[in-house]
Amino acid sequence: MAGTGPACTRLAAVEQAFNSLPDRYLGVDPGFDTTYLIKLCDLGHTWEVRCTAHGARVRRGGTRREPDVTISTDSETWMKLRHGEFSGVEAFQRRRLSVRGNLDHAIAFEGMFRLPNGRPPLLHIYDVPVGRHHISTLTMGDGPDVLLLHGLGGTRASLLETAGALSSRYRVHAPDLPGFGSSSKPPLGAYNARWFADIIVGLMDELAIPKAHIVGNSMGGRVAIEIGLTRPERVGALGLLCPAVAWIKRGLHPIVRLLRPEFGLLPHNFRRSTVASQFWGIFHDRDVLDPAVGELMVDEFRRIYTSAGARYAFLASARNIYLEAPFGRNGFYPRLAGLEPPALFIWGQHDSVVPAAFSRRVRQWLPGAEQITMDDCGHVPQVECPEKTAELLMEFFARTGQAEHAPAAAPARRNAQAA
Numbered sequence: 001m002a003g004t005g006p007a008c009t010r011l012a013a014v015e016q017a018f019n020s021l022p023d024r025y026l027g028v029d030p031g032f033d034t035t036y037l038i039k040l041c042d043l044g045h046t047w048e049v050r051c052t053a054h055g056a057r058v059r060r061g062g063t064r065r066e067p068d069v070t071i072s073t074d075s076e077t078w079m080k081l082r083h084g085e086f087s088g089v090e091a092f093q094r095r096r097l098s099v100r101g102n103l104d105h106a107i108a109f110e111g112m113f114r115l116p117n118g119r120p121p122l123l124h125i126y127d128v129p130v131g132r133h134h135i136s137t138l139t140m141g142d143g144p145d146v147l148l149l150h151g152l153g154g155t156r157a158s159l160l161e162t163a164g165a166l167s168s169r170y171r172v173h174a175p176d177l178p179g180f181g182s183s184s185k186p187p188l189g190a191y192n193a194r195w196f197a198d199i200i201v202g203l204m205d206e207l208a209i210p211k212a213h214i215v216g217n218s219m220g221g222r223v224a225i226e227i228g229l230t231r232p233e234r235v236g237a238l239g240l241l242c243p244a245v246a247w248i249k250r251g252l253h254p255i256v257r258l259l260r261p262e263f264g265l266l267p268h269n270f271r272r273s274t275v276a277s278q279f280w281g282i283f284h285d286r287d288v289l290d291p292a293v294g295e296l297m298v299d300e301f302r303r304i305y306t307s308a309g310a311r312y313a314f315l316a317s318a319r320n321i322y323l324e325a326p327f328g329r330n331g332f333y334p335r336l337a338g339l340e341p342p343a344l345f346i347w348g349q350h351d352s353v354v355p356a357a358f359s360r361r362v363r364q365w366l367p368g369a370e371q372i373t374m375d376d377c378g379h380v381p382q383v384e385c386p387e388k389t390a391e392l393l394m395e396f397f398a399r400t401g402q403a404e405h406a407p408a409a410a411p412a413r414r415n416a417q418a419a
Helices: 006-019 075-082 088-093 103-110 156-166 193-206 219-230 253-258 261-265 272-281 291-305 308-323 332-336 356-365 386-404 409-418
Strands: 033-040 045-052 055-060 069-073 098-101 123-130 133-141 145-149 171-175 212-217 235-241 343-348 370-374
Touching: 006 045, 006 055, 006 075, 033 075, 033 103, 069 075, 069 103, 075 088, 088 103, 088 156, 098 103, 098 291, 103 123, 103 156, 103 291, 123 193, 133 156, 133 193, 145 156, 145 193, 145 219, 156 171, 156 212, 156 291, 156 386, 171 193, 193 219, 212 219, 212 386, 219 235, 219 308, 219 332, 235 386, 272 291, 291 308, 332 356, 343 356, 343 386, 356 370, 370 386
Parallel strands: 033 069, 145 171, 145 212, 212 235, 235 343, 343 370
Antiparallel strands: 033 045, 045 055, 069 098, 123 133, 133 171
């Protein structure tokens, strides 16, 4: 005799939601074959969902097939996701959902299925062709466009919380930069700021984005600055989170010049303990990050680094950041003085990678930029202080948007005062 209590009623609703997935399936690219194991811990049940170009297959209890992704949550959260009350990124941000395995495929799951009544999913991952490259891009939210650019060795996953927060007001695009994550990894790409900037502008063209606010962390911040320098008409405002500005003292310059990125084409990998040590070292207070999320990020780096193209991209990008000339005709700081879009620099007081002391150089060469130094923060403000970082960005974008739509006489007054 079937049960009739609340738990049985909830289980029946969940079962119906899972059984509807094949009919709501939007499909995937040829060659995609990923198995998801969904654990609803409060019900004590699991479901296996296998997604291929031929369709989506659902089994209660799973099979012996090793899952590529394991998603753990509760039945209430799962049903709210299925009904589109909030996105999986937001559930992850609120710690209502955890992931193990391929993080990129976990994020993509939600975008594979229509919501009830034929509504489109709240987010989608697109494989966007840009010239000879393919740029994997997460898009979510509605409103003015914002691009989020991750740092060296990272992926868009480092900006998921920022994407979730900004998507309440903006249409957010979080690409994996070429050479990283799920994007193309050309073995002989230039991997310097101008090369990245040109590809991101090409991505904006493909997505029909005439102008956007751009947020970048670390290396992504340097790329954002380059777009502002070379294509200022495409930038509303810049949110720069511990950007990789040019180093003044480069004692290892001769050695770094000799370390060719072509070595990355040779098979090798870093020990997990080494990657973990470097990863946790960028935080001032590692307790702000869920240890399970940290372990996921470490595993994600090692998984991606098995590719020769990813190794080359990592080494070439690191080398170009370190060797960029600070001064001279084409030096970084003299060029920075010509940056036109409004810029907000957010530094971490305890950043050991890009020290907050660089704010003095920025103030010297770009005195009109806004600068904020966060206490108790290391190199990744969007992870260590996610709510404050998102608040600062949204307030800054709102102010710059108002200035942009101000009466025509306003800029003339400001110019007169500056003169």
